[in-house]
Each structure stands twice: as structure tokens, then as C-alpha cells.
Amino acid sequence: MRLAWTIGLGAALCSVAVQAETLPVAGVYAAGTDAPSRARSIAIGDFSGRGGERLAFAIDSALRGAVIDGEPWFALTFTAPAFGDSYTYDGGTGSRAPGRDGGPDAVMRGIAEVTWRDVDSGTKEVEECVARANGQCTERKKVTYPCRAREVTLRPEVRLVARGGELLYAKGDTRVLGSRFCKDEERTPAVDSMVEELARGFAGDVRHDLAPEFRAEDIRVLETREGVAKPDHNAFKAAIRLTKSDVAGACRAFSALEAANPSAVSLVFNIGLCREGEGDLASAEAHYREVLALKPGKIEAVQGLERIVSRRRAETQRDLRAGR
Template structure:
């Protein structure tokens, strides 16, 4: 959830200022559930409940192409390092009710409404509840590495002459697919490319320094590395300046120097650049993503 929050904030900052200067960064972020993500092979065991078979297949498809080796059948269950199991139950409730609406009850010869009245119309309400629980067990020691509920609820109303936009079957099929996708999001590290707006404030700088700072901000559109070199050269004349510290942190993040980025973002926070909080959190997650990738490679070699 935090990851979504700061990526969304960066996206909003960019789209909200179409002409704003940004730096584009690509980095690998860790899975939300670290230990489970280190499993090399998994089997998707039988799921209980009314839609268990559908969720089992959806999970197999969702985890395809990930870091996991998917094993099936009895041999897969016996040899996989981890097992995914659980249950899913679906409830559908439809009920009728009436609603009052204004309707024209009298028109003139030209079709213009002369009189409106409150009339009762018959309507229906459909509620679909899906309760899924998924857990992952490491087979070598029986340790539960992942155990999460995955609830889903869809409520829709329609009245006489209308129909719901999606059938019950379509809603359930989409929900099962989304539940499986959320499991992939929990277990699979991901590479993101995102744009973060540079900090442009120059309040408190001398006129000459402020002008050069602004020119470097503009330079990010055509030469991000050149802008970063320019900001680095300004450190002696504007020590502790929040916009400079934040932008240098963003430059370090873009280069993959995540520890340096964290330190610069933290300095920017202390200097008054609140944007540094999101930057420090993001760079810390990038550090974790790099360490996790190294750990997975080490375990494979071992």
C-alpha cells in the first residue's frame, strides 16, 4: 500500500504539472512477503470451497513467468520447496425493493410534461461476497510463510427496464483473477519505471545562484546527467539547501546509488524538504529489492 501511495504521488505531481521537469528512474522493488518470495519451487495444491478449482488455476497462471518454478501433480507436491493452499467461498444474494422516483404522468399535445408525481418502481439489489484465504507453507520445515485473507465484495442495483453491467459469472471470474493477481503482487519482486518531479524552489539563494539552479532544472528535459553534475558543483556555495539536497538525492536514486540517496533525502528532510520522506522510503525499498535479488541468486548457487 505504501508503495502505491508514493508512486501515485509522483505520478500526480508529474501529470498535474505538464511542463514540470522530472527525472525518470527504473528500479527493482522487493516482494511484500520476503521469505515466501525466496522459495525456488512451489506447487499449487487443491483449494477448498465453491470456487476453489477456479482459484487454483488462476494462481498457477498468475505466477507463470515469475521467479518460482511451478510444479504440478503428485510429484510436484512431493518435491516442491513450498506449497500454496487455501479455500474460497462465494455467496450471491439477490433481493427486490422499491424506490420512489419522479415520473411524468401528464403531457400536452407537443409532449411537454404538465405534471410529475412520485411513483414506486421495482428494483433489484445483488451482493456478491467472496471470502478467500491463502497460505504458503515451506515444506522443508512446515513453517507458514504466508497467510492472508483476500475478501471481495460487489454490490449493484438496477431497476425496471435495466440490467446490471456484468453478469454474476463475469463478476466472480474477474474477482478470482484479481485475487490471484494480488497474490502475485505479494510474492513477486517487480521492476518499476517512474518519474519524480525535481524540486524547483530557490527562495533564499542569491540571484546568480538561483538563476543557475533554475537553468539546471530546465536542463533535466534534455540532459538529466548534466543537470545532476551541475547540482553537485553547487554544493559548496549552497550547503544544506533543501531543493539542492532533494535533487541530489533523486540523482543518486537514478544512478542506483540508493544508500547515498537515502542520506541525501534525510538531509533534505532536516532542511525542510518534506518530499524527501517519500524519497527516503522509496530508496530504502530499492535497497531491499537489490539485497533480495542478491539473496535469491546466492540461494540458487548454494
């Protein structure tokens, strides 16, 4: 169950940007599930329940936002056909059966039930003007107002079924959104708006389950000089500084130090990060595994390997989509 609360008066959030030396890494990362990649076109079918229509629109919008290399991952329509005359996938490759053209590859249907309730939520004390003279407040006093909390629950479920009847994807959840309001406020939280927010959140998760995504990140380099030979300390520090202005130059500088410093975890990791940023995933993987051999469990190397696994899985999903 997902639970989120909003407070009527809001809260001030402060953040402090931290400057750090990083290297850019960009790539296409895998969807959470593989099978839906075989469906290049999806019809958004019937969605029942009070929140069904909002969920259908939210999923449609989320999936239309799935664009890889400038091309939509799915072709979407709201026209859901009857699946009496269907075809099957050939050996799991996603290829069409002979003689069948046109029509969506799969249909998504769902249900979204909505319940809501208001409960007592304490009081709020505010200072108000109770007397004025010549346009100025001359007397103030504290006034206490009763408050309520509105809790909206959305229970969405979706199924993606291939034309041949195969279940490609299923997901269900219970999501709760709460909003506090008090008697002095002009408006109470709108249930429909809260349902829409919950539907968007669920739809976003569906999108990440069904389609790969492109991500560009700045990954922090490791800066400790442990294992770096003392004569190379200054060169290593200079390479770190260079990441801010000349990524290619920084990577060349790291590589120049590799032969003389084979046990320097930071150096080996940073070279792996360079290779990952260049798209040489095999070399990046080798360097990250070398880091783990030198320092088992090093989280930055573990995360690097996870990124590589996801990018390779995304390539497999692309092959499924292409029917290869």
C-alpha cells in the first residue's frame, strides 16, 4: 500500500546543492518486465470502477510518454477490439501468425475502485484580528478551529493481454492519499483531484514496468588516493579536477595512471565509469568487477554493474519488440 499525505498550509523545504566531481553516464535502461515488449501496439480497453476512466487516461498519457530514440515505444489507441479472431505468438518471439494484419497487438483493461472518508484531525490555532480602528488592527486573539482529514483510497488493477490470449502483464495496488483541512479554510480537498493524483502515480509505475527509459546521470567519481603511488597523487588530483571541464581529458589522465596503480580502487572505478560513459560496457564491467575483487561490496561498483545489467536487458527488450 502506498500512503501519501499533504498538509493544507504546506511545508517549506530547503535543499543545499553539493558540488562534486562527476562523470556523465547516459543510456537506455530496461523496463521492469520483458513480455510487454512484444506488443508494439496497445489498445486501452474498458476500465471500470469510479476511478476507471481517470486511470485509463493516466495510463494512456504515461505510455505515450515512453519514447526511445525519438520513437514511441507503443502505438496506442482507445479502440479495443473483440479478440475472437486472434493470433498467437510464435515461440515467444512476438511474430504475427500468417495471414493476420492490422489491429493492436494487445489490449489493456482494468478496474479502479475508489473509497474515501473524513475523520477528525485535531485543531488548528491561528491569530486573528478581532477589532479595527481607522483601517488598522487594534486587537488580536488566538482562535482555535477544528480540523478534519480526508483520506482517499484507490485500488487499481490492470491486465495486458496479447491477441492470442496470453497474459503479458498484470499489476494491482492499494494507494492512499490524505489531505488535512480546517474549518477556517474556504475549500475542502476535492476527491476527484485526489483520485487523479493517485492514478498518475500508479500509471507512472505501469509505464516503468512496460517500457524502457533513457536516463542521463552524473555519477560521482571516487576521490580517495588510497592505493595510488605517492608520485602520482598530484596527477590523480588533477584528473579529478579535470572532470569538471574536460571529461575526455580526465578519462585519458585516469587511464595513464592505471598501469602503475593496479590496486587503487578509486582509479580503477573511475576508469570503469569513463568506459561506461563511452558506451564500452564490457570494459566498464571488467573494471567494476576488478574493484569488487579489491574491495568486496564496494557499493559504487555494485551500482555500476546493476546499470550495465539493465542496459543489456534493455537491448534484449528492443530485440523482442523488433521480433528478433
